[in-house]
Structures are given as C-alpha cells and as structure tokens.
Amino acid sequence: MYTDQVMDHFTNPRNVGVIEDADGVGEVGNVKCGDIMRIYLKIEDDVITDIKFKTFGCGSAIASSSIATVMIKGKTVDEALALTNKDFVGALGGLPSVKLHCSVLAEEAFKVAVYDYCQKSGKSYAGLEGFDPANADDDHHDHGDEDEE
Amino acid sequence: MYTDQVMDHFTNPRNVGVIEDADGVGEVGNVKCGDIMRIYLKIEDDVITDIKFKTFGCGSAIASSSIATVMIKGKTVDEALALTNKDFVGALGGLPSVKLHCSVLAEEAFKVAVYDYCQKSGKSYAGLEGFDPANADDDHHDHGDEDEE
C-alpha cells in the first residue's frame, strides 16, 4: 500500500512539534474530513531556519507533513514556495491516488504559515501571489474510483 | 437419482419384445418429446396371458414399461385396467417428479392396446369407458420447477 519512504516518515516523522515563538503558523484541513495539519515556521533573512508540524490524519498525512518539513527546512522562502505537492509525493516514492490530497494539504499548510508570516512581518513573496488561505481548506480528496489501490 | 428398482428394471427390463400375432397393440408418445412406448398384448378369456413392450425413451420410460408389463401379466383385463401409473411408480420405489409422465405413458400404452383389442374383438371393459386413445398422446411432462431432484 505505502512505499518504504512513506512508512519511514510515518514511523519516524521528522520535525514533529511546536515552535513556541514561531514567526508564522499555518493550519489547514478540518476534523470532518479527518485531516488537520499545523505548520510552525522560524524565518531569518528569508531563510526557513526551523519548521515543525503537528498532524491529525492518516499515515500519508503524517508522512507528507514530515517530508515537507524536511524538504523545506533550510531553503529560502522563495525556494520553498516553489515546491509543490508533487515534489513531496516524488520524494515519498509515490502515494496511493486516494491519498494525494494529503500532500496537497502539506503544501497548503506551509503556504498558510508563510502567509501568516507575511501578515505579521509585512513581507511579500512572489510565490505567494494570489494565494488565499480561505481557499486552502478546500476539499482535495480524490474519490479515486478508478485507481484505488 | 433413481431407485434400485428403477435401475433393476432399466438394466434388466422384463418382457421386452414383440408379439407377432398380438391381440392388441398400443403405441403412445412421439419422437418429439423423446418417448415412444409400444405394448403388445395376448388376451385369452379376458386374461392377459402375454405382454411385451418396445420403448424409445429414458431410463424411467424403460423401467416404467418393464414394471407395467410385470404387474399386468396374468391379471384379468379388468384388474389390469384398475392399475394406474401410481401403482407402477410405487412398485418402482418412486420416480423423480419430472419423470412421472413416463409412468403415465405406460398406463396409457396399455390402455391403447386394450382399446385396440376391443376394436378388433368387439369387447368392452368398464375400466376403459370414456377412454379416447386420441388423447393419450398428450403431453404429460411435468416441468418440475420446484422439485427437480
């Protein structure tokens, strides 16, 4: 069902936790559909120096959060904003199609956190143009009628 | 499927054959539905002194013919006319419900033969009253929807 990479990130998730004095926090998802992801950022000179997450959700939600934090950490905000859910899925060696929405959640939780940072700091990033956190809670579930395995 | 008695009469049918100078001959059934039974009678002083049959048909048709001839032989015509297909079925220890029509054919082949004898001899028997050989070819198949085994 899951690749070795997914299972690795699920069983040993990197960067789980809370950053008390975070520069930006983003939360997406809702309890109704069973996934909530919260991402905390520490940003210095446009570089993401620390990132932590908390996730309520399935194995791929946790693994997606974990891989996203690993890939984002140390990057500049612009570099990190250029990452998409496809990059996370790729790094995980793939996700079942019904689980792709988990990787989208990770991308969006990060963006919401950057958005939060922008609000607080007055900064802006090209990669965030047009991004509206109000839409980020949208349902990204794929019913996967055809390719559920 | 079949009782031991049916199998016995099927494998060792009694009274198979032809009576060249028969006093009465009766044939019922048709090739279409897969059963033809022909019965030959020798009658002396209202007693059936000899009886033979030829049958084209399934195992129970052959067994029914055989048991019928055994039960009829030696009886007076009146006694024999009193026998019904139920008596043959009983003597065979039962027949599958879809095969009951075979025993009916045996009863009717005999009656047609007696009818033929009456025509030739001018005799008449109470047991044959109202009997019309033209109806004897009728289809007695039971579709057996419910109790085919």
Add this chain to the structure above:
Amino acid sequence: MKRVYLDYSATTPTKKEVLDAMLPYFSEVFGNPSSIHGFGREAKKVVNESRATIAGFMNADEKELYFTAGGTESDNWAVKGAAKALKNKGNHIITSKIEHHGILHTCESLEKEGFEVTYLDVDGDGLISLEALEAAIKPETVLISIMFVNNEIGTLQPIKEIGAIAKAHGVLFHTDAVQAFGNFKIDVKDMNIDLMSISSHKIYGPKGIGALYIRKGVRLVNFVDGGAQERKKRAGTENVPSIVGFAKAAEIAYRDFDAHVEKLVALRERLRKGVMETIDYCKYNGHPDQRHPGNAHFAFEFIEGEALLLSLDLVGIAGSSGSACTSGSLDPSHVLMAIGLKHEIAHGSLRLSVGDFTTEEDIDYTIKELKTIVERLRMMSPLYDKVTGGK
C-alpha cells in the same frame, strides 16, 4: 515478530477440520452436480447433505436454502429479487442506516430504478426503534431488511420482534445474518424470518461461498440467470468443495457453540476493560451487552484510525477502522455517523474482533501496544494540543 489477528469480523482463517473436509472434492469427487453420471451424482449428494446440515442450524428445511457466492450476493438477491417479484404490489423498502454496503448499495441501485427506500435511524447503541419501524410501514411496503448483527459495532437487533411486526403487516422480512450465523442461535420459524443471508468465511469456512434462506412459498426473481442449478433459482456450477467446507464450518460452530461464545466474550471483555482502564479520551461503541461475542469497538479522540491501524500493524496487530482514510472515501463509516459519533471521534475508531484462535496473551499485548501507539499519535496531533494546552 509477534502477530496478533484481531479482525475476525473481516474474515476468519479456514479451520483445519474444514479444509480437510473440503480436500476430497477438488480432485477426487470432482464431478459437476448437474451431471447424471456417477461423478455428478456423488457431487450432488454431498451438496444436498451440506445444504441439509446448514439448514438444520437455522431450523429451516433443506429445500429452503440456496447456495450463493457469499453474503453480498445473498443480500443482492434477497433485496433485488423480492423488490422485483413484488413490484406490482408496491415499491417501498424499509432498511436501516447501519446495514452493510451489500444492502445499502443494493437499495441505492433500486432507488435509481424507481423504488423508494426508508433508512431507519438507530440510537446511540445502534438499535433501531420498533415503533419507528412499524410507523414506516405503508401499504406499498414490500420488504423490510434489517441486519441481525452489525459488522462494525457488533450491535444485535431485536430480530424476533422485527419479524413479528413484519408478519403482522404481511411484509417480507430479510435479515443479513452474515455476522450472526455461528455466533447466535437462529430459528427462522420462531423469528419469522422470510429471507436470510449467511456467509462461510466469517465462521472459519472458505471464502466465496454463502447462502440465502428463502422461506417456502416466498417468490424471488432470480438474480443470477442461467443453468438449472439450485432448483432453477441460482445458476452457475455449484462450488462443491466450498459448500462442503461451509457445512463443516457451520457444524463446528454449532457443535462448539457454548464454548465458542464463552471464550470470545471473556477475551473481548478482557480487551474492553484493559483498553478503557489504560487509555483516556476513549469511547466504547455499540450496545453494552446485546452484541456480537467477539466484537469490541473503540473510538479514540484526537487521532485518526488509519494511522492507528498502520501503527498497530507495525507491531503485528491486525484491526479495522471505520475511518474514512481506510476506504478512501470522504466520510467516516456510515455506521458511526448513524450512532451519532462526531466526525473527529468517528475518524479515530478501531474495531478489534476476537476469535477462536485468540489468546489472553494476544489481548494483553494489544492493550500494552495500543496504549503506546495512541499516546504517540496524540503527541503528533494538533487536536490533542488543544486539550493538553500543548504540554
């Protein structure tokens, strides 16, 4: 690694006695029961003996039992067959919100064809209301289909009372007894059951074989059309070895019935107590005592069921969850919604079902591992943060 199977409600291993009974029918007595030769007659004989055996355990006549490919097919046949046979009488069906998908999706497909279906609510324990059932009956009602025992939360319905209501109103009564057969004493006559689905692989028999009880006199439209098998009611070459296995499994189930139930209840209670005592923010679902002997059903707050299952699997424990994420659908199980669980709790559901091969060590190991896993997942959960204040 230690492996602990606690998913007996999903399927059971075929018992050795059952497999041994089946073996001669693959390559030795292999005839087609429809054939009139000896090879066929031997097969037909054992099929009908098996039929009689199984029918006996529900107080049915052997001529009232028809083999199918499993519980799902039996459900489809019963509901579609009755609806179509009675469509001149009425087009209304009553069922419940907690039926198996074999019933629910069948009802939905009938709705597309113009039938009307009432889905009865259940209470927090998963019981339907007899008053609501009776109130739902209309002149157009042709069928009531209420499951005997629920597969997720284990709740047992008042079948005999439902049967009495159906009878009083002259409506056919079908029950999906897939989880009940072998775990409860069933008497179709006493309970006024007209149609009943059962399946072999839930009672230590092989997969892919089930049966539908059809009370004498009840007419269904055939579901699988074709040859004259099963007294012209269900076409397809009979699955002889599996039929033999099913009968053997039923025989064992009712031979060892008391010991089986007693053992399962003891293990299940040990599990329930252990979990409820060691893990907080946990709810036990289903009816407290009117339930399947082997079924335990928990909902753990703040965590999600698939993650729980995966974690259990990593320590060798096999369970099941009504979480949406396991099935790839959006909502958590319809059963958990119907008993009124909130989404966040329903997502954290876990069914652990014990069976004949479960041991006390299995239970104790599970309680211990489960506690660790729930704690670990909660530490990752933003919802738990809110409760503990992030500590």
Add this chain to the structure above:
Amino acid sequence: MKRVYLDYSATTPTKKEVLDAMLPYFSEVFGNPSSIHGFGREAKKVVNESRATIAGFMNADEKELYFTAGGTESDNWAVKGAAKALKNKGNHIITSKIEHHGILHTCESLEKEGFEVTYLDVDGDGLISLEALEAAIKPETVLISIMFVNNEIGTLQPIKEIGAIAKAHGVLFHTDAVQAFGNFKIDVKDMNIDLMSISSHKIYGPKGIGALYIRKGVRLVNFVDGGAQERKKRAGTENVPSIVGFAKAAEIAYRDFDAHVEKLVALRERLRKGVMETIDYCKYNGHPDQRHPGNAHFAFEFIEGEALLLSLDLVGIAGSSGSACTSGSLDPSHVLMAIGLKHEIAHGSLRLSVGDFTTEEDIDYTIKELKTIVERLRMMSPLYDKVTGGK
C-alpha cells in the same frame, strides 16, 4: 470398476499443482484483501498477482480483469451491465441461438424488462453467419454477445471477424469464452473483444471462480452491489484461494498449451473414428475441424440420450447428453435444434469430452462399451424396429 471420465466440458478435476498453490491461502495467508493490515495486504498482493497472470494470457491489462464467482456470473454481468449502462443509447442486443443458458436466460430476463434481442441462427456445423450478424445490427444495437466455443458441439466461431464487425459498427462485443480459455490462444486486442467471460473449473482450476474481462473505457452497471472490492466494480470478499488456483490453472494451461491441444485432438480423433466406424446410424455433430480440441459429439438414431448415459454410467463411463430427459425439460437441447437436428436424432445425442487425464485405453474401452449399449437400447426401441423390420 473401471471409471472413465469423458465429461471434461462439464467440469474438470482440480490439478494437484493447482490445489497445492491454493493451500496456503486457506488458513495461513487468510486475510481479507480489503484490510489494510499485513494479513490483508498479503492477500491483496496475491490477488493482484493472480489477476496479472490471467490477464496476460489474453493480452489484457491486469486492470481490465475482474474476478467473479464463475462463468455464469460473468455472463450475467456483461450482458445486464452493458444493456443497463447503454439503455439510453439503444435497447437491442444480438446473440445466437446456441449460447449457454447463462447468456440465453439473461437475455430473456432483459426482454422482460423491455430490451429486444435478436437470436442469430447457426448453420448445420453450428457457425453463425457474419452477413446475418452485420444485417442484424441496427442503430439501437448496443451489444453483440457470441460465444467463443460452444459447450455442446464444440464449434469455434470466427471471433476476430465478429470483433471487427462490432468495432466497425461501434457496438460492444462480448464473448463467452468459458470453453475457449485454456484451449485456444486468445488476444482480446487483436480480436477486438470488449467483454469476455471465463471460468476456472473448466481448465483444471477450482469451481466457483471466474472472471470478466472489461476493456478499459467500457462502462458497465455493476451487477453485485456492495463493498469496494474489485476496484468498486464487483462487491463481495475476494475468494483468495480460488483466485490463486484459477491463476495457477491458467498458467499451466498456457505453459503446456501445445502438448495439451495435441493430446486432446489425438484422443478425440481416435474416439470419433472408433465410434463412427463401429456404430451405424450415427451422426457426428459440430464443425469438422473448427472445434474444441477435446469435444466429440454424436447423435445415435432410434435411442434416447438419458438411457444411453445411464447405461454408460453403469460401465463406469461419464458422458453428457442434450436429451430433454436429462434436464427434465420438454425439448432436446436448444443447440441441437439450432443446428437443425430432428427431434428423434437430437434425443439420442451424446457428448464425450476428453481431457488431460484421458488415456487411449479409456477411449478404446468407451468405443467397445458404447457399441454394445447402443445395440442393446436399439433392440428395445420401437423406432429401430421400423428400420430393421422388427428383426
């Protein structure tokens, strides 16, 4: 007593290799493939490997193959599922007069629901006419269902040509390949087959398992509604051991294909020649060479098939007949009527089908016994009298 099984077209014994492959999946790897734990994943893996194996032997993608409970269910699903899915496009189906009851009775039940069915005639050898097929296609035609190989007389249809006609007219093409799979090379792409039914127990696999090939892109209405198995297209817990057995049987069939066909043809020809040379008033039915390698079909004048079968059975020989009396119906087999046999001849029909375990001695014994039996029954027959003048 010597026992000679010559009814391989009715069913086959499960081969030892096949049963051995199945055994671990009853009690060891017994999980439900829908479960996400290890027990379930192991089962799911082997189900999908089996799917890929079987799909490979018809040049299909593994995602195009769906397991069912047998050939009959596959036939029902294909025809009902296509008819219902396309009912807005049209309500006309074309099939032949010699289809298996799994198709014919399915078509009849669709006729009751308002579909129109054309039953194509066949010629004396059992072949449909491609011209007649093409002429029967109307704008309302949504499905053509023509069997690959006939189960009674063994005739092979020009499947590739039929597929080409269906494609040219944009009509779906289903073929019942239950008798063909394992006995002919099949390429669903090359032959333009959209839907194809196959069954395990005809190729030395277990009973109660079959499959339906559904070409990618073809939409059918589901037949068995319920759980999300088989990619949500066919509900019901997967019959894992039988699926494994089916795949192993297919693997053996195509691994040993040439030897199998060669052996069967040689035995069948020995039988055909032996019977035709020693028994007069006998007709050999079906196409002289476009036929199933193991199928021999005779009609003996003046005698009835059930009596023949019973007599053969008494000397240990198992065959089959299209006689009305075997099935309890009024008419002899619809196939024999369709090839134009007169009733009296059709009633005396005998199918002897050889298989992988048949020996030359079996054949020689059968020829000898058959001759005696036919003579004995003819001596009892009033019809034979008419020919011999009672001598």
